[in-house]
Amino acid sequence: MSLSLRCQRGFTTVTLMGVLMVGGLMVAAGVAAVEPDIKQSRQDLDNKQAYAAAEAGLNWYLYHLGQDNNFFVKCTNVPAPSTTEAAPVNQEWNGVGADPRKWRRLPDLDAAKYTTDENAQYTIELLPAKGFSTCQENNQQSMLDPATGTFRIRATGRVAKSAGG
Numbered sequence: 001m002s003l004s005l006r007c008q009r010g011f012t013t014v015t016l017m018g019v020l021m022v023g024g025l026m027v028a029a030g031v032a033a034v035e036p037d038i039k040q041s042r043q044d045l046d047n048k049q050a051y052a053a054a055e056a057g058l059n060w061y062l063y064h065l066g067q068d069n070n071f072f073v074k075c076t077n078v079p080a081p082s083t084t085e086a087a088p089v090n091q092e093w094n095g096v097g098a099d100p101r102k103w104r105r106l107p108d109l110d111a112a113k114y115t116t117d118e119n120a121q122y123t124i125e126l127l128p129a130k131g132f133s134t135c136q137e138n139n140q141q142s143m144l145d146p147a148t149g150t151f152r153i154r155a156t157g158r159v160a161k162s163a164g165g
Contacts, residue, residue: 046159049120053106053157057088057122060104061153072143072151075126075135088123091134092154101125103158119160127152 064078065071071078078087081104088104103121126135129145136142143151 049159050157053120053122053159054155055157056106056120057104057124057155057157058153060122061089061124061155072126072135072153073138073140075137075143077137090123090125092125092127101156120157121159122155122157125154125156127154 060081061071076087076089076091078089080087085104086102088102090101093099093101101123103123106120106122126143128135128142129151132142134142145151
């Protein structure tokens with residue numbers, strides 16, 4: 001066998017470079033295909049976390065209502081959850097101007113399983129009965145619907161914008 005037949009003269013390098021180029025193009029095509037969905041996926045996750053935060057707020061209020069049947073008559077004059085935060089109970093906000101509502105951040109989760117960089121928060125708004133513009137402390141009629149005997153609150157959740165979205 002002659003020396004010229006055994007010498008490949010860079011054939012393996014050319015083949016390897018071609019395979020790497022095709023692989024790189026496939027990766028780039030994959031990233032380009034899913035990139036438009038990243039923002040939509042982040043928004044979907046944020047919406048679900050805000051909904052869960054609103055449910056946490058509702059459960060917080062229901063817990064206190066279970067402890068004290070007249071909790072709703074205290075209006076916004078309810079005990080704070082801790083010494084470092086205000087109670088997240090507010091009069092109804094009409095959505096105009098700066099947001100005056102007090103928000104409560106959800107407690108930190110197990111860092112080994114969850115990330116808490118979303119800063120999910122909730123707030124409660126007291127929705128007065130017909131004929132009243134606000135909840136009036138120690139006045140059940142300001143919150144109770146006389147026809148049904150029910151009262152209404154609005155639990156709202158939100159998630160701070162994350163770096164990924």
